[in-house]
Amino acid sequence: MVAGEASGDLLASLLLVGLRQRWPQLQAGGIGGPHMAAEGFQAWWPHEKLAVRGYVEVLRHYREIVGIRRQLRDRLLRERPSAFVGVDAPDFNLDLELQLREQRIRTVHFICPSIWAWRPRRIEKIRRACDHVLCIFPFEPALLARHGVRATYVGHPLAGLIPLEPDREAARAQLGLAAGDEVLAILPGSRASEVHYLAQPFFEAAVLLRQRRPGLRFVVPALPALRAAIEAAARRAGLSEALQVLDGQSHLALAACDLTLIASGTATLEAALFKRPMVIAYRMNAISWQVMRRQQLQPWVGLPNILAGEFVVPELLQHDANPAALAGAVLDWLEAPARMAAVRDQFTVLHHQLRRDTARLATDAIEKVIEA
Template structure:
């Protein structure tokens, strides 16, 4: 019997992960029916979106409060529909603030639940483990240390590897990526990735572009590229203009993976994209900024000295992090130049990222589908 499942994925990174998961599930169950909240990658795998994934693309306490009524309304309507239609399984893909509460309610009503991507209880908000235990029949973990941590708290979990480690090649073809983007094959290329949310573009895009303008003073030959989601393109174009870089910075329509393959170094917002950059073996400068109140609340709950995923996974500052008030254009520019001026340092971090890639590469789709099948049949 082909299963009926519901999924919720928020923002672009969750849509990508869920799309990869659905691809594996559909190989096993060609007649799979899947619906809920998702984006274009999920739609490519036959997913029916009742709401678009970008409705949940909000980060930071204050930012969430601004959208609170709409998000709560969507969750209430979704819960009522799922309890009425009763799919065989609900899969929450990341978005823990939205999904865990929903999973608690669904599981209490007898529906089976799986959460894909363990919430970062090892980084902040360790109290979430109690909610995870009530919310999830099973957790699919993308980092190797997570199942043991969850098992100590009575939560069943499986390490499935990180899906991106299979999508991104072990050795990206830099020259081919540059040709595909119409860039010079020779010379230095810097990719600017200021985030995938409106709030991130507002907080970071101008800082990043002002940093590019500073770097140009000593390195005028550097080529600058910025991959932009369609919905964020106008804001990024405006930031390019305001920084005086019109005609200098090439804004791409999406194509973030090609941009990372093509570049030598990236200036990048903290988030999943930093792991993508590490898998492409690219040295980076990680930065982040948000509403001041949100920032102070998150800092109080932080359990580790690192914020960027590459540093967390390597358990050391292998790449610089410039956060909140430290993320000034001058500091960002200095950190970029320190990479460009040190080829031996760049080679060393590339080797570190190769080892990380090998640890994260597993047959994610099969391992995840095996675990899901056990939950459905259990």
């Protein structure tokens, strides 16, 4: 298995639970993180090695990433596993899956690449690289079938992990927050490049928000490897009071908050499953931004908006993701409680749509691939 970032590590760990229930003697290894390790996974490389986003950023790490893929491919070709499961990270995994499948190793890709949002030409590589694709959104299998790709809708594993009614009071008690506090969760990303571009404007926005709403509290989940950079950005912004930096614990922060200022990515779907209004933002290297914008097929980048087919929550991208605009978008939510209630209802409907027995459905599909 290969999971290339924190969100993939979590998704893969949930899949491993189902695989071990089916095959108690399962041996699993490759690239992963702490959640996978907790399920007995042997990480030959840490998932942080692949947690790079943006064309320019990838180029800086290209030789190392290609070297890891070559070493992993050679090891898998020697050991001949029953199956390879690539978890997201399509730029890394699809090329690897293609090479493995050519040597008759069964390949499964967990999470369909977003061909419906951008880079539609990737579908041909998916067809050649994957014996089967496990889809987390209900419209994806039919789309893949039109191009000759076998696929199964398994639901989104986080929809089963996250409760339909999160316990805000218990989460606040765990964090030492009062039930009546107004709380904003700030999530500037799970990659170093995201923190580099987003943490500073996020925290400067928080300073502006405190000027308008002095009682506002902030919780910031931080991966251990990124905590120092996040705390440094907070200090530069002059934000120390009312700021609580957590060791990971993004789900605890989302359960406790009233709304979130959040980097575009899988975390936005997690926030939607916690029924939290949000302001989605993203910034990256200017060249990477120009390339990605030209390949975009839809007007939305945030998963909650893509799934709804409309701007349910605001998106502020690149130059628009400046402190004043971010603070203004957060204030718009805080000053419209009826709007916040309406989006919570909309996210509840989405939660029901995505909730399936993902581990069992995915394991059933993988078993069929192995036995084919």
